[in-house]
Each structure stands twice: as C-alpha cells, then as structure tokens.
Amino acid sequence: MYYVYILHLSNNQLYTGFTNDLERRIREHKSGKSEYTSRVYGIRLIHYECYQLKSDALRREKFLKTTEGKELLRKQIRDVLLEIKYIKIL
Numbered sequence: 001m002y003y004v005y006i007l008h009l010s011n012n013q014l015y016t017g018f019t020n021d022l023e024r025r026i027r028e029h030k031s032g033k034s035e036y037t038s039r040v041y042g043i044r045l046i047h048y049e050c051y052q053l054k055s056d057a058l059r060r061e062k063f064l065k066t067t068e069g070k071e072l073l074r075k076q077i078r079d080v081l082l083e084i085k086y087i088k089i090l
Helices: 022-030 054-064 067-076 078-089
Strands: 002-008 014-019 044-051
Touching: 002 022, 002 054, 002 078, 014 022, 014 054, 014 067, 044 054, 044 078, 054 067, 067 078
Parallel strands: none
Antiparallel strands: 002 014, 002 044
16 A cells, blocks of 8 residues: 655644555654654644555645645645644644
8 A cells, every 4th residue: 555644743834745654654754764854843644545556646645745735635634734723822
C-alpha cells in the first residue's frame, strides 16, 4: 500500500508527504530524520489516504501540493484544523 499523509507542524504549517510505510515515516519525522521537519517539534498526523497503486498516490500528493489542492484539502479537513486552532487558544 502507498500513503499520502498530512502533518500539522508546531509552526502551524501543513506538510504533505508520500510513503509506502506510514508508521516508519511518521517515526522518522518525529525523530528528526526528515530534512524538512527536522527542526520542528509537535508533529501531528492529521490526515492520510491509502492507495493500492504508487502512481495514484504520487498523483494525489502532487495535486495536494498545488494551490487548488491545498484549498481543497483545507476544506476537507477544516474541522480538524479548527480543533487544532481551538486547542492552541486554550
């Protein structure tokens, strides 16, 4: 299986990634082994999608990194993002 995943970072950014082993990849992000997230703490997995074909997962990841894809994603996970914002306010 192949996964497209979204992480919420402590600097309030979203990170979109692709992997064939989601648990390992999340561990790598949290332990600082991923270059982009190595200096960010408080990494939280907030969304993932599973695909049988690698090509489908890569296509989805590429789309989610476009302006249109980011907007769609934010609409799709808006309740999660609102909850995160609410928790930070408290």
